[in-house]
Amino acid sequence: MNTIRNFMLRLLFIAVLLALWEAAVKLLEVPAFLLPTPSAIGVALYRGTISGLYQENIGITLTETALGFVFGSAGGLLLGTGIALSRRFDYFMSPIIVMFQAMPKVALAPLIIVWFGLGMTSKVVNAALVCFFPLMINTIVGLRSADEDRISLMRSLAASPWQIFVMLRIPNALPYIFAGLEIAMIFALIGAIVGEFVGAQAGLGMLIQSMNFTMDVAGQFSILLILSVVGLLLNMSVTLVRKRLLFWDPASRQAGIKPDKL
Amino acid sequence: MDAPQTPVMGGEMIAVRQLTKRFGSAGAPVLALSDIDFSVNEGELVVVVGPSGCGKSTLLRILAGLMPSSEGQAFLGGTPIAGPRRDIGVVFQSPVLFPWRSVLKNALLPADVQRLDREKLRDRAMALLKLVGLEGFEHRYPWELSGGMQQRVALVRALIHDPALLLMDEPFGALDAMTREQMNQELQRIWMERRKTVLFITHSIGEAVYLADRVLVMTPRPGRIADILKIDLPRPRGLDVMNTPAFGAYVKRIRTGLNASGGIE
Numbered sequence: 001m002n003t004i005r006n007f008m009l010r011l012l013f014i015a016v017l018l019a020l021w022e023a024a025v026k027l028l029e030v031p032a033f034l035l036p037t038p039s040a041i042g043v044a045l046y047r048g049t050i051s052g053l054y055q056e057n058i059g060i061t062l063t064e065t066a067l068g069f070v071f072g073s074a075g076g077l078l079l080g081t082g083i084a085l086s087r088r089f090d091y092f093m094s095p096i097i098v099m100f101q102a103m104p105k106v107a108l109a110p111l112i113i114v115w116f117g118l119g120m121t122s123k124v125v126n127a128a129l130v131c132f133f134p135l136m137i138n139t140i141v142g143l144r145s146a147d148e149d150r151i152s153l154m155r156s157l158a159a160s161p162w163q164i165f166v167m168l169r170i171p172n173a174l175p176y177i178f179a180g181l182e183i184a185m186i187f188a189l190i191g192a193i194v195g196e197f198v199g200a201q202a203g204l205g206m207l208i209q210s211m212n213f214t215m216d217v218a219g220q221f222s223i224l225l226i227l228s229v230v231g232l233l234l235n236m237s238v239t240l241v242r243k244r245l246l247f248w249d250p251a252s253r254q255a256g257i258k259p260d261k262l
Numbered sequence: 263m264d265a266p267q268t269p270v271m272g273g274e275m276i277a278v279r280q281l282t283k284r285f286g287s288a289g290a291p292v293l294a295l296s297d298i299d300f301s302v303n304e305g306e307l308v309v310v311v312g313p314s315g316c317g318k319s320t321l322l323r324i325l326a327g328l329m330p331s332s333e334g335q336a337f338l339g340g341t342p343i344a345g346p347r348r349d350i351g352v353v354f355q356s357p358v359l360f361p362w363r364s365v366l367k368n369a370l371l372p373a374d375v376q377r378l379d380r381e382k383l384r385d386r387a388m389a390l391l392k393l394v395g396l397e398g399f400e401h402r403y404p405w406e407l408s409g410g411m412q413q414r415v416a417l418v419r420a421l422i423h424d425p426a427l428l429l430m431d432e433p434f435g436a437l438d439a440m441t442r443e444q445m446n447q448e449l450q451r452i453w454m455e456r457r458k459t460v461l462f463i464t465h466s467i468g469e470a471v472y473l474a475d476r477v478l479v480m481t482p483r484p485g486r487i488a489d490i491l492k493i494d495l496p497r498p499r500g501l502d503v504m505n506t507p508a509f510g511a512y513v514k515r516i517r518t519g520l521n522a523s524g525g526i527e
Contacts (some may be wrong), residue, residue, distance in 0.1 A: 149358045156326045157375045158346040167374065171362045248361040248403055 036218035045222040053207075058226065061192055061204045064120055065234070068127020069188040073181060076132045080139025085165075097136075105130045106194045113199040123195035123203065130191035131184030135177070142176025143169050175249045178242040185234045193227070275427060275459040276302040276325065280334035283320055293484035294320045298334070300478055300487060307453055307460045309474035311467055311516060317485030318463045322431045325461065326352050338427060348376055351420030351458075353433040357412035359404040365391070365415050366400040372423040383422055390418040393452060410441040417449075421456070430462045434469070443501055446472055450498060467520075471512045472499060479516050481523035489519045 018038045024030075025037045032040065048054040083090045083097075109126050116122035146169050154164045196205025204223050211219040283295040294317040302308045310318050323329040325336055327346040336343045338350070351372075359368045366387055373383040391400060394414040404412055413433055420428055434442040446469060453460060464470055470477045471493055479489040493512060495503055503509055 147358075149354055149356060150360070152323075152328055153352070153354065153358045154375065155328055155346050156350065156352040157372050158348050159375045163375055167371075168360070171360070174362075248405070250405070 033215040033217050036221055040218040041221040041225065044216070044218040045225065048219065048222060054223075054226065057202055057204050057207050058230065060120070060202045061123075061189075061196065062230065064123040064192040064195070064203065065127055065188045067120075067124045068129075068191055069131055069185055071124065072128030072131035072188060072191075073135045073184050075128065076135030076137075076180070076184070077139050077177070079132075080136040081143065083136075084140045084143035101133055101137075105133070106191065109194050109198045112195065118199050118201055123192045123200065126195035127188040127191035131187040134183040134187060135180040138176040138180030138183075139173060142173025145176070146172045175246055175251060178238070178246060179251075182235060182238045182242070185238050186231055189227070189231055189234060273304055274301050275304045275306070275339060276300075276461065277337040277340075278321075278325075278334070279337070281321075281324065281331050281336060282333040283317065283324065283329075284332045295324075295331075296484035296486050298485070298487055300490065302459060302461055304459055305457045307462065307473060307475045308478060309462045309464060309470040309476075310478045310480055311464055311470035312480030312485070313465055313482055313520065316480040316482035318465075318480055319431055321480075321485070322352075322429050322461070322463055325427075326350055326429055348423065349426045351423065351425035351428045353413070353416050353420045353428070353430045355432045355435055357404070357409075357416040359412055359415055361404050364401050364403055365396065365407070368404065368415055369418045369422055371419055376423060378423060386424075387418065387422055390421055391415075393455070394418055394448060408441075410437055410445060413437065413445065414448075417452070421452075421458070426459060428458045428460045430460065432464055433462075435464070435466075442469070447501065449473065454498060467513050467516050468504060470516065471495075471509055472504060477512075477516060479519050481520065488523050489516070491515065 022037045022039060025035055036044075045054075079093070083093055106126070108129065112125050112129075113122045116125055146164075150168055150172075151164060154168055159167070192203070193205040193208075196203040197209055200206040204227060208220050208223050211217075211223070278298050278300050281295060281298040282293070284291040285294055286292045298321065300308075310321065312318050320329065324331050325338075325343060327343050327350070338347065360371070363371065366384070369387040369391065370380065370383060372378070373380050388400065391397060394417060396411060396414055396418070399407065399411070404415070407415070413436075416433070420430075434445045437445060449462075450473060462470075462473055474493050476490060476492050478487050479491070480486065481488045491512065495506075495508060495512075
């Protein structure tokens with residue numbers, strides 16, 4: 001399937017689609033504030049890039065996403081580990097967690113802006129909150145899913161619970177944790193953008209908002225394009241680490257993003 | 263280690279005395295093992311044969327210290343088995359390898375758990391891997407091996423810390439018939455070379471007679487020992503021993519014993 005010829009056909013297919021789009025908008029005289037032409041989007045992308053406006057805001061959104069990802073994932077990992085290890089902890093935490101989990105975390109964004117201000121902190125908190133749960137859940141499931149036979153083997157060797165945890169449960173949980181990290185990476189980006197929508201002084205989400213007010217639809221499209229590329233690269237970076245680290249996991253030897261509900 | 267041609271039996275390695283195991287609630291207990299009584303001598307290869315559900319795996323789990331008995335005691339080298347011990351090697355029905363560890367590292371798992379001298383055991387692991395025909399596979403990963411090869415790695419892992427006793431729970435049950443016969447031959451060879459005390463569990467009568475110095479025949483619900491018989495066939499036994507009248511007579515006697523107790527429908 002993945003031959004050079006097919007690859008060229010794929011490019012051609014995309015080019016034809018863009019040409020059709022361009023032609024349709026011009027022939028049907030669709031107003032630019034409803035649907036811009038691909039060429040207008042290209043121009044917007046070019047202008048935003050040479051002025052340095054896009055790079056600056058990409059940097060800000062990426063920083064928020066990365067910090068949110070790190071804090072949120074670390075929190076999810078720690079709390080998930082605590083819950084997986086201690087029945088008592090699980091018992092007292094689970095009602096709170098279930099309640100929080102059912103709530104759409106992005107709905108907290110306006111409150112978080114009130115609490116943490118219009119700057120970067122509120123976006124980091126928002127991103128961290130959104131990517132916290134997938135990681136926590138996957139950590140719990142991963143740590144608890146160690147095979148009974150493998151536990152028996154470790155016990156038959158007179159292994160301590162700590163040794164079973166380090167030598168069996170943690171490596172066993174890694175595929176689950178990485179699946180969680182892949183989701184969390186994308187979630188963090190969503191969290192950062194939503195935070196910027198609600199109130200921000202910079203970032204790609206803020207740019208989309210301000211372009212919306214000035215009816216710069218071509219500009220908005222150009223940023224959507226940037227966001228999808230950024231999302232793809234972020235996901236690929238996690239996938240790359242996973243494939244290196246989890247070469248032994250059957251799922252890691254195949255390509256593909258694990259789908260999850262948003 | 264020198265390998266004497268005729269088994270030199272030492273003292274009593276395993277002693278099981280009036281062992282009983284019940285499962286379930288106190289109100290409606292299920293009797294899994296009832297009044298089990300036997301011994302295994304040092305250097306002896308004893309096979310427990312019985313149909314599924316006769317509690318033979320439960321017996322092995324008690325001996326491995328993974329499960330307490332309800333009544334009675336099991337002794338290893340004179341001391342009661344109260345929990346997992348470092349001088350026992352266990353081979354389970356499935357290889358139970360860790361996919362993130364290479365063949366060599368899987369074999370060295372007991373060394374890591376018991377914090378033994380890794381350098382010394384590394385050489386030992388290499389020698390054992392060679393003994394089971396896995397030379398050159400040390401740095402491969404479990405998923406790259408066939409089922410038979412994986413079970414050989416499990417065998418090496420069970421032997422690596424030089425345990426006094428090897429417990430084997432239907433280790434070749436998941437393999438195809440031909441690989442299984444080959445593994446039985448190899449087990450006999452390794453046993454003759456290393457002279458470990460082995461307690462081997464199977465539901466195959468042929469496998470039991472082929473391997474054993476003595477066969478314990480178990481019947482189900484509750485698991486009891488119906489018969490103990492000594493297998494007097496010269497070693498090393500080739501696969502053709504299965505065609506001899508003596509072999510056939512042992513098989514017949516075990517089968518009759520199981521049938522009489524309703525073990526085989």
